[in-house]
Amino acid sequence: MNDSLLEEASLSFIDNGQGSDARANDGLYSVSYEPAQTGGYLITANLQGTTSQGLPFEANEGGRLVVNPPEVKLNGVFHDQGVDEDGDGYFDLV
Ligand SMILES: [Ca+2]
Numbered sequence: 001m002n003d004s005l006l007e008e009a010s011l012s013f014i015d016n017g018q019g020s021d022a023r024a025n026d027g028l029y030s031v032s033y034e035p036a037q038t039g040g041y042l043i044t045a046n047l048q049g050t051t052s053q054g055l056p057f058e059a060n061e062g063g064r065l066v067v068n069p070p071e072v073k074l075n076g077v078f079h080d081q082g083v084d085e086d087g088d089g090y091f092d093l094v
Pocket residue numbers: 014015016017021022023024025026027028029030
């Protein structure tokens with residue numbers, strides 16, 4: 001893998017049901033970032049916050065991902081909807 005270097009970015013995770021966060025206040029925080037170039041990326045994250053009991057926490061995580069060029073372009077108007085097959089409130093397929 002030919003990893004690219006990205007500038008360090010400070011991103012805030014949200015749990016308010018807006019943007020990439022599917023449901024507000026469910027304890028699942030989301031963030032969205034769109035790399036400017038395709039290729040391989042190394043991701044490191046330093047997560048800091050406060051638990052629901054008011055205790056501070058910190059965790060470090062990392063991984064790799066590959067950003068591929070889009071293979072399909074939709075032109076015009078497209079309608080579809082997500083399907084929650086197991087009833088957990090999250091789409092399992094479109
Ligand atoms: Ca959420």
